[in-house]
Amino acid sequence: MTLAVGTDLVEIARIATLVEQYGERFTWRVFTERELADCAGRAESLAARWAAKEAVAKALGTGIGPVAFREIEVVRVSAGQPALRLHGAAAQLAAGRGLAQWALSLAHDGGLALAFVVAVGA
Secondary structure, three states, rough: EEEEEEEEEEEHHHHHHHHHHHOOHHHHOOOOEEEEHOOOHHHHHHHHHHHHHHHHHHHHOOOOOOOOHHHEEEEEEOOEEEEEEOOHHHHHHHOOOOOEEEEEEEEEOOOOEEEEEEEEEE
Protein backbone atom coordinates (compact mmCIF):
# COMPACT_ATOMS: atom_id res chain seq x y z
CA MET A 1 0.00 0.00 0.00
CA THR A 2 1.20 3.50 -0.85
CA LEU A 3 0.62 6.33 1.61
CA ALA A 4 1.39 10.04 1.21
CA VAL A 5 0.64 12.98 3.49
CA GLY A 6 1.00 16.73 3.20
CA THR A 7 0.16 19.72 5.35
CA ASP A 8 0.40 23.47 5.00
CA LEU A 9 -0.29 26.50 7.18
CA VAL A 10 -0.77 30.01 5.78
CA GLU A 11 -1.59 33.44 7.19
CA ILE A 12 -5.02 34.50 5.98
CA ALA A 13 -3.84 38.13 5.79
CA ARG A 14 -1.14 37.11 3.30
CA ILE A 15 -3.72 35.73 0.89
CA ALA A 16 -6.04 38.70 1.48
CA THR A 17 -3.17 41.05 0.61
CA LEU A 18 -2.42 39.16 -2.61
CA VAL A 19 -6.09 39.34 -3.62
CA GLU A 20 -6.18 43.06 -2.81
CA GLN A 21 -2.94 43.84 -4.66
CA TYR A 22 -3.37 41.67 -7.73
CA GLY A 23 -7.10 40.93 -7.93
CA GLU A 24 -8.13 38.60 -10.73
CA ARG A 25 -4.56 38.31 -11.97
CA PHE A 26 -3.83 36.41 -8.75
CA THR A 27 -7.15 34.62 -8.18
CA TRP A 28 -7.47 33.26 -11.74
CA ARG A 29 -3.87 32.00 -11.63
CA VAL A 30 -4.42 30.07 -8.40
CA PHE A 31 -8.10 29.15 -8.08
CA THR A 32 -10.60 27.48 -10.40
CA GLU A 33 -13.89 29.13 -11.26
CA ARG A 34 -15.71 26.69 -8.99
CA GLU A 35 -13.38 27.45 -6.06
CA LEU A 36 -13.88 31.18 -6.50
CA ALA A 37 -17.65 30.70 -6.52
CA ASP A 38 -17.53 28.49 -3.41
CA CYS A 39 -15.37 31.01 -1.52
CA ALA A 40 -17.41 34.07 -2.52
CA GLY A 41 -14.43 36.33 -1.78
CA ARG A 42 -13.92 35.09 1.81
CA ALA A 43 -10.19 35.38 2.50
CA GLU A 44 -10.21 32.57 5.07
CA SER A 45 -11.75 30.17 2.53
CA LEU A 46 -9.30 31.18 -0.18
CA ALA A 47 -6.40 30.77 2.26
CA ALA A 48 -7.58 27.29 3.25
CA ARG A 49 -7.70 26.29 -0.42
CA TRP A 50 -4.23 27.74 -0.99
CA ALA A 51 -2.98 25.62 1.92
CA ALA A 52 -4.72 22.56 0.44
CA LYS A 53 -2.99 23.04 -2.90
CA GLU A 54 0.40 23.33 -1.17
CA ALA A 55 -0.35 20.26 0.99
CA VAL A 56 -1.27 18.17 -2.06
CA ALA A 57 1.89 19.26 -3.88
CA LYS A 58 3.91 18.19 -0.85
CA ALA A 59 2.14 14.82 -0.73
CA LEU A 60 2.98 14.38 -4.42
CA GLY A 61 6.61 15.05 -3.52
CA THR A 62 6.97 17.96 -5.92
CA GLY A 63 5.84 21.24 -4.43
CA ILE A 64 4.18 23.83 -6.63
CA GLY A 65 6.04 24.26 -9.91
CA PRO A 66 5.94 20.81 -11.49
CA VAL A 67 2.19 21.01 -10.78
CA ALA A 68 0.14 24.17 -11.19
CA PHE A 69 -2.17 25.59 -8.53
CA ARG A 70 -5.23 25.19 -10.76
CA GLU A 71 -4.44 21.49 -11.32
CA ILE A 72 -5.36 20.93 -7.67
CA GLU A 73 -9.00 21.76 -7.04
CA VAL A 74 -10.88 21.81 -3.74
CA VAL A 75 -14.56 20.98 -4.21
CA ARG A 76 -17.41 20.37 -1.84
CA VAL A 77 -19.23 17.06 -1.97
CA SER A 78 -22.92 16.55 -1.25
CA ALA A 79 -22.60 16.73 2.54
CA GLY A 80 -20.53 19.94 2.28
CA GLN A 81 -17.17 18.46 3.26
CA PRO A 82 -14.14 19.37 1.15
CA ALA A 83 -12.75 16.94 -1.39
CA LEU A 84 -10.00 17.05 -4.00
CA ARG A 85 -10.01 16.83 -7.77
CA LEU A 86 -6.66 16.61 -9.52
CA HIS A 87 -6.16 17.63 -13.14
CA GLY A 88 -3.29 17.64 -15.63
CA ALA A 89 0.21 17.03 -14.26
CA ALA A 90 -1.10 16.66 -10.69
CA ALA A 91 -3.42 13.83 -11.74
CA GLN A 92 -0.63 12.19 -13.76
CA LEU A 93 1.82 12.35 -10.85
CA ALA A 94 -0.76 10.92 -8.45
CA ALA A 95 -1.53 8.07 -10.84
CA GLY A 96 2.17 7.42 -11.38
CA ARG A 97 2.67 7.11 -7.64
CA GLY A 98 -0.40 4.88 -7.34
CA LEU A 99 -2.29 7.45 -5.25
CA ALA A 100 -5.97 6.95 -6.01
CA GLN A 101 -7.88 8.10 -2.91
CA TRP A 102 -7.46 11.46 -1.19
CA ALA A 103 -8.78 12.79 2.11
CA LEU A 104 -8.68 16.50 2.97
CA SER A 105 -9.24 18.46 6.16
CA LEU A 106 -9.35 22.28 6.24
CA ALA A 107 -9.43 24.67 9.19
CA HIS A 108 -9.01 28.37 9.85
CA ASP A 109 -8.78 30.27 13.12
CA GLY A 110 -6.69 32.96 14.74
CA GLY A 111 -5.62 34.44 11.42
CA LEU A 112 -4.29 31.14 10.08
CA ALA A 113 -5.59 28.56 7.61
CA LEU A 114 -4.51 24.92 7.71
CA ALA A 115 -4.87 22.01 5.31
CA PHE A 116 -3.99 18.38 5.86
CA VAL A 117 -4.17 15.73 3.14
CA VAL A 118 -3.73 11.98 3.11
CA ALA A 119 -3.51 9.93 -0.08
CA VAL A 120 -3.55 6.16 -0.37
CA GLY A 121 -3.12 3.68 -3.16
CA ALA A 122 -2.66 0.01 -3.73
